[in-house]
Amino acid sequence: MDKLQIEGGRKLYGEVTIGGAKNAAVAILPASLLIDEGVCNIDNIPDIKDIKCLENIMVDLGVSLTSERDGHVKINPSSIKTHVAHGENVRSMRASYYLLGALLGKYNKAEVEFPGGCSIGVRPIDQHIKGFEALGAKVTIEHGYIRAEAPNGLKGANIYLDVVSVGATINIMLAAVKAKGTTVIENAAKEPHVVDVANFLNSMGANIKGAGTDVIKIVGVDKLKGCDYSVIPDQIEAGTYMVAAAITKGDVLIKNVIPKHLESITAKLLEMGVNIEEYEDSLRVYCKQRPKAVNIKTLPYPGFPTDIQQPFTTLLSVSEGRSIVTESIWEGRFKHVDELKRMGANIKVEGKVAIIDGVEKLSGAEVMATDLRGGAALVIAGLAAEGVTTVTHVKHIDRGYEKIEEKLRKLGASIIRIIDKKYE
Amino acid sequence: MTEGTMQFKFNFEGNKKVQEILTEVYNALKEKGYNPINQLVGYILSGDPTYITSYKNARSLIRKIERDELLEELLRSYLER
Numbered sequence: 001m002d003k004l005q006i007e008g009g010r011k012l013y014g015e016v017t018i019g020g021a022k023n024a025a026v027a028i029l030p031a032s033l034l035i036d037e038g039v040c041n042i043d044n045i046p047d048i049k050d051i052k053c054l055e056n057i058m059v060d061l062g063v064s065l066t067s068e069r070d071g072h073v074k075i076n077p078s079s080i081k082t083h084v085a086h087g088e089n090v091r092s093m094r095a096s097y098y099l100l101g102a103l104l105g106k107y108n109k110a111e112v113e114f115p116g117g118c119s120i121g122v123r124p125i126d127q128h129i130k131g132f133e134a135l136g137a138k139v140t141i142e143h144g145y146i147r148a149e150a151p152n153g154l155k156g157a158n159i160y161l162d163v164v165s166v167g168a169t170i171n172i173m174l175a176a177v178k179a180k181g182t183t184v185i186e187n188a189a190k191e192p193h194v195v196d197v198a199n200f201l202n203s204m205g206a207n208i209k210g211a212g213t214d215v216i217k218i219v220g221v222d223k224l225k226g227c228d229y230s231v232i233p234d235q236i237e238a239g240t241y242m243v244a245a246a247i248t249k250g251d252v253l254i255k256n257v258i259p260k261h262l263e264s265i266t267a268k269l270l271e272m273g274v275n276i277e278e279y280e281d282s283l284r285v286y287c288k289q290r291p292k293a294v295n296i297k298t299l300p301y302p303g304f305p306t307d308i309q310q311p312f313t314t315l316l317s318v319s320e321g322r323s324i325v326t327e328s329i330w331e332g333r334f335k336h337v338d339e340l341k342r343m344g345a346n347i348k349v350e351g352k353v354a355i356i357d358g359v360e361k362l363s364g365a366e367v368m369a370t371d372l373r374g375g376a377a378l379v380i381a382g383l384a385a386e387g388v389t390t391v392t393h394v395k396h397i398d399r400g401y402e403k404i405e406e407k408l409r410k411l412g413a414s415i416i417r418i419i420d421k422k423y424e
Numbered sequence: 425m426t427e428g429t430m431q432f433k434f435n436f437e438g439n440k441k442v443q444e445i446l447t448e449v450y451n452a453l454k455e456k457g458y459n460p461i462n463q464l465v466g467y468i469l470s471g472d473p474t475y476i477t478s479y480k481n482a483r484s485l486i487r488k489i490e491r492d493e494l495l496e497e498l499l500r501s502y503l504e505r
Contacts, residue, residue, distance in 0.1 A: 190470065190472075192472060192474050195466070195470065195472045195474040195475060196474050198466075199458075199463075199474060199475065202458070202459065202462065202463075203457060203458065209462065209465070209466065210466070210469065210470075211466065211470070212466060212469070212470025212471070212472040212474070212475070213469050213470050227457060228456075228457065230478075232474050258473050258474070258483070260471070260472070260473050260487070261472075261473075261474075280481070280483075280484035280487075281478065281483070281484065
């Protein structure tokens with residue numbers, strides 16, 4: 001497996017351009033399967049491993065898909081030949097479950113092998129199943145497959161989600177978009193990628209209102225058509241570079257962002273004494289002194305995102321004073337802490353809470369990326385640490401960060417990828 | 425004005441800024457193939473700029489007006505016509 005080797009201690013300077021939102025793109029690609037005519041031209045698709053897996057899955061389904069280097073993807077699903085998705089690619093990523101909603105919405109039946117993804121805690125799909133069943137589908141789980149079938153078609157329904165779930169909200173939208181009648185999702189997730197998927201579906205001719213609020217109304221339509229669309233910028237990638245700029249006491253202009261989506265991260269960094277200048281679609285982040293400790297608690301949007309908690313924990317590990325981090329979304333999201341401790345961090349984890357006593361500096365070490373965002377947290381630690389840090393299991397980072405070493409090198413970081421020929 | 429271009433008419437000078445911005449945003453959304461009313465309603469309800477295209481700088485433009493001011497002007501314009 002590839003490794004990233006980082007020589008720490010260099011301040012980051014310059015500009016970085018953020019790619020398309022992973023969490024939106026992994027739902028928008030399956031959503032394109034729903035069209036009955038035309039093609040979908042989608043821009044700003046990030047160049048990451050999860051997208052490559054998804055594209056391979058869609059090609060296996062029979063979809064005609066052309067992916068270009070500049071983030072443009074053209075999709076024509078008219079040649080699709082099956083409602084069954086399986087194989088290594090399906091098992092390797094979480095978002096393959098969006099194929100369930102999309103195929104169910106298209107064919108009234110879907111069979112998808114159980115999804116994989118980061119091991120950050122129990123990630124049930126009961127709310128997805130509850131939604132599909134409310135729409136009239138019979139759902140069974142057998143032999144590692146999730147099967148959903150509605151021989152008499154899907155019918156609109158009122159669905160109250162017991163917990164706020166981005167995945168369930170999007171999956172129900174995908175299934176309901178062509179159902180007969182009106183579907184109302186209550187206690188829906190409000191994340192920007194939910195809105196982006198709803199926008200994309202509406203561009204295809206769907207009738208979805210209320211995305212971005214906790215009540216989403218979907219009036220079923222008979223047909224959907226191809227469209228041109230551009231995915232929103234990735235708030236988590238942007239947040240990661242904000243943290244990287246702060247921890248290296250650098251000065252970075254982060255371009256192609258929607259500042260509104262970053263408000264919770266911006267607020268915390270300002271509280272820590274980091275300087276942030278907000279422009280229309282960019283942010284300048286610079287820091288001259290050691291940041292101050294703060295407390296954070298992860299919450300659904302617009303609260304502090306769980307995906308940024310891990311990179312932020314790294315920043316807090318070298319901040320002045322004691323910070324308390326409460327992870328209220330995923331219970332397994334402190335796996336990177338043991339690795340940070342190898343680098344000299346002083347962190348104590350008790351259940352869903354991490355108590356961090358900031359140290360003056362971290363020291364380079366060989367550490368293992370345990371999951372996607374935890375991996376990014378270790379890269380950030382390496383940028384700030386004294387000496388050389390080697391981050392192993394980079395495959396996790398590659399799932400969600402576009403050209404990470406290239407972007408960081410352009411900002412002045414000393415980072416190289418060591419390719420493991422055994423796995424090529 | 426091209427065919428299909430929307431002009432919002434407000435009753436007094438004070439809300440000219442809102443009128444201009446709303447018209448520009450509406451036209452940008454329409455040119456990109458969206459249903460502009462749906463998108464603007466979505467934005468007003470949720471506050472999420474994702475609803476507004478970045479085309480022709482519309483996303484930045486809409487953020488120049490606070491949502492409550494926008495809604496106030498729309499209501500005033502409707503009720504006083």
